[in-house]
Amino acid sequence: MEKDTKYKAKLDYVESLGMFFETLGLPRMAGRIFAWLLVCDPPHQTAAQIAEALGASRGSLSTNLRLLSHFKMIDKICKRGDRSAYFVCRPDSLIDATANKIRFFDELKKLLQKGIGILEAEPFESADRLKGTYEIYDFLEIELLRALENYYKNFNRDSE
Amino acid sequence: MEKDTKYKAKLDYVESLGMFFETLGLPRMAGRIFAWLLVCDPPHQTAAQIAEALGASRGSLSTNLRLLSHFKMIDKICKRGDRSAYFVCRPDSLIDATANKIRFFDELKKLLQKGIGILEAEPFESADRLKGTYEIYDFLEIELLRALENYYKNFNRDSE
DNA sequence: CTTACATTTCAACCAATACTGAAATTTAAA
DNA sequence: TTTAAATTTCAGTATTGGTTGAAATGTAAG
Structure with missing residues (x-):
């Protein structure tokens, strides 16, 4: 019981x-x-x-x-x-799940670049909005990947 | 056309x-x-x-x-x-969206602590699996929040 | 080869969720 | 207050995706 x-x-x-x-x-x-x-x-x-x-x-x-x-x-x-x-x-796989999400930022960055190309010809400031967004993800991606690297270093993992 | x-x-x-x-x-x-x-x-x-x-x-x-x-x-x-x-x-809001996801780790950590409490009484190593998971998220959360802090510092944002 | 057990596949069902369109409500002008 | 325009609400519908259960397939032992 x-x-x-x-x-x-x-x-x-x-x-x-x-x-x-x-x-x-x-x-x-x-x-x-x-x-x-x-x-x-x-x-x-x-x-x-x-x-x-x-x-x-x-x-x-x-x-x-x-x-x-x-x-x-x-x-x-x-x-x-x-x-x-x-x-x-494999509890460790949770890290990789997080890492994959961060790598996903890369796709967005590419997409934003494409948009900037499309809008740059226009006389409006809409391209600036996209550029700002790009900056955000560019910086975040770098920082977050650095954070992950620290993790790997710290926990002495050997793969991926 | x-x-x-x-x-x-x-x-x-x-x-x-x-x-x-x-x-x-x-x-x-x-x-x-x-x-x-x-x-x-x-x-x-x-x-x-x-x-x-x-x-x-x-x-x-x-x-x-x-x-x-x-x-x-x-x-x-x-x-x-x-x-x-x-x-x-508000393009900047995308940062906050990311930040909120990271804060979500906190909930998981609480949940894991609870589980460790439940399993600690048992003679098996299952609590160890949870402890390992806890370590992962604890470290990741700290690192990722540090990354965000860098972002805010770098872009001189004033709020949130 | 046949039998017994284990796994996979898949069609049908079910639940969750988003979208529409029309009716009700709000807001500003006349 | 009445009218006109915009917005919100909500019941109904469509769609998506997950789960089940049974049939088909795979795998090891007899």
Whole structure:
């Protein structure tokens, strides 16, 4: 009974944590899965175990586990003589998610350059608005990438 | 004819730029409006003018102009003896949008602390996974906020 | 090869959200 | 106060995207 209460509390917690990961741009279920893998025991789980814990369908698990694998937010682990696949989360991947968002600034900058080209011919100051916007993202991107670099340096990470 | 072509190119450009602003978490139409206000001439426009340019309904304009005003991404300007309201974009607001996202890390950190409390009693290492995640966001938040501070310092902004 | 279990795919359903258009309301001029 | 123009509200509609469950496929053991 004690244990049941604790387990339920854990599931509630997974729910709220999952909602947060959803805001990273993931489907809700993918957020839940990642949250579950962050707190479950043992740390590696089969799709069936996760489905059971979250009360979700196998289909949804399959789809979202593939998604999370694709984004390298989880690892898929297989063993000889075992037809189950096991999944583990990679907490570090959250940094990469952030890094990708910052790199996205680059696309915007390109787009703004294009716009400046289009508007420069016009006699109005509209190009200035775009130039101002460009300045903002240019500076922010540099600063934020520097921040990330510090992170990598500080935590002695070796890849990506 | 020349002019029509240019105008159409501008509208296409607004469309792609708008798609970008959508990724900030805005409704698509709000993104379009902000993009339009970034390139239009004159820089201040009535809801009717924007609706005309974007081919959108008045209702949608009303809703999304209110939204953008609420987030301080645009200003609403009224004049005595004129029942129209005029709207102008605030390009600087994009910084604040970024800043708010970073502050959002704070909520996650609180949530992670809560989880660490829940799991600490358990004999497993699951709390360690959460602690690792906490470290990541704690460091990132500090670095990113430092980056923003640099921005404000550099561009001599006076508010927020 | 066959059986048993595990995973993936996919069509149908469902929920969330945005957009429209018309009616109601507000605002300024007559 | 009445009229005209602009804005807001809101019910209905469309669209998007996620989830389910069952059928198909894959995989290891017997």
